[in-house]
Every structure is written in C-alpha cells, then in structure tokens.
Amino acid sequence: MARPSATPRRTQAERRAHTHNALLDATVDCLVERGYSNTSTNDIIKLAGVSRGALLHHFASKAELLGAAAERVFEQCEMTFRESFAALAVEDRTLERAVAELWTIFSSAPYDAALELSVASRTDPELRGVLVAVLERFERSVAADFGMLFPATAAMPDSMAIVRFAFAVLDGAALSADLGFAASAEETVAILRGLAAIHLDNPQPLQPLQPPPPVEPSGPAAPEPEDAVAPVPAGKELA
DSSP: OOOOOOOOOOOHHHHHHHHHHHHHHHHHHHHHHSTTTTTHHHHHHHHHHHHHOHHHHHSSHHHHHHHHHHHHHHHHHHHHHHHHHHHHHHOOHHHHHHHHHHHHHHHHHHHHHHHHHHHHGGHHHHHHHHHHHHHHHHHHHHHHHHHHHHHHHSSSTTTHHEEEEEEHHHHHHHHHHHOOHHHHHHHHHHHHHHHHHHHHHHHHOOOOOOOOOOOOOOOOOOOOTTTTOOOOTTTTTOO
C-alpha cells in the first residue's frame, strides 16, 4: 500500500510571511471587534497564534504593527476597488459609479480598523507619525489609479483636491454610519454622487473662494452730542 505523500515543508521565507500576515490579520480583526482602546498586543498574538518573540521579530513597536495593519487595510481596499471597477462595462466606469464603489468599501467592516487608528492618532504622536507615512503612500497610489481611470479630470490642476474632498466626505459618512446615522450617511454619499455626475457632464476647474465683503456695523444710530447745532432749513438763514 502506497504511503501518502508528506506535506512539503514550508521554507523559512514562507513561514515568515505566514506569521507576518497572521499578525496583520489579527490586528485588523481586533481593531474592528474591540476598538483601538481595547486592543492589546496580548490579544493580537493570541488571536494570531504566535509568540511574543515572533511579534517582536516582525515589529519593533505596537505603533509599527498598527501602521502596517492600516497599510494592509488600504491595500486591500484599493485592490477591491480595482477589481470591482474593472468588472464594470466600459460605459459604466464613471466618476459617479466610482463614488458608489468606494462607498461600499468605506462602509465595510475592515475599513473600520482604519477609522479607529485615524481617530486614535490625534492624541498618539508615535502612531500619528507612522500613520501619516502610510496615508502619504496611499495617496500617491490613489493618484496613480485616478490618472489611469479618469485622465481628463486627473489632468486638471485641482484633481487631487477633488480626490481628497471625496475621501473626506466618505470618511465622515462612514463615521456617521458607525454612530448610528446610516440614513444621513447615505444622503451625504448620494449628494457626492450627484456632484460627481455634474462634474462628469461639465468638468470645470475649482474656483478659489473669494473673501466675503466687509460687514457694515449694525445697530441703532449713535445719538448726536447735546451741543450739536441743528441744520437751518433752507430760506431761514440768520441775518
């Protein structure tokens, strides 16, 4: 009777990649399920099924681990968008449809991990430094995708302002939905989709905001001084 073939032993590089991915997946899961304040490295290594030594071998600090987890989320979001958008018919690949596809991603559970870290970084300088670097790389990648998908709009001088505006709206809508304001979030995204459709039909560079005109002081007229001389009616001048 032939013996079953033994499972090939993984190489050191494969084992290292497996541990690395297990730590990142566990970090994202902890952030989504427990939130930033309730996520500890003990929770992460327990869920990942690795030792603390393995964690320290891959990541020098918790902030570095969290930053890598955020990068994993952004990479997966970008890959999901590319695949879903590429599956559309060519005539459906519009800015409005791009907003709809992005909203599906921003309102998904994995993106909550990125939101958790964004909020936490406000009061955590080390995490903020790591996260800013991750976001800068993500923006460069998004800019490249935007230029490939919408070259005419991307060629405009304010193209990245448009992208940042859309992402800021989607971030805010995702937070609103998490807080229980799902209907308001959907209305906000609907407005963003409408703006995208308008821009597609009539692309125009954004106009800089002009400062408002000075406001005249309001209120009752100042009383005249008591010794003021009243004007003399016409024809009544003193001799």
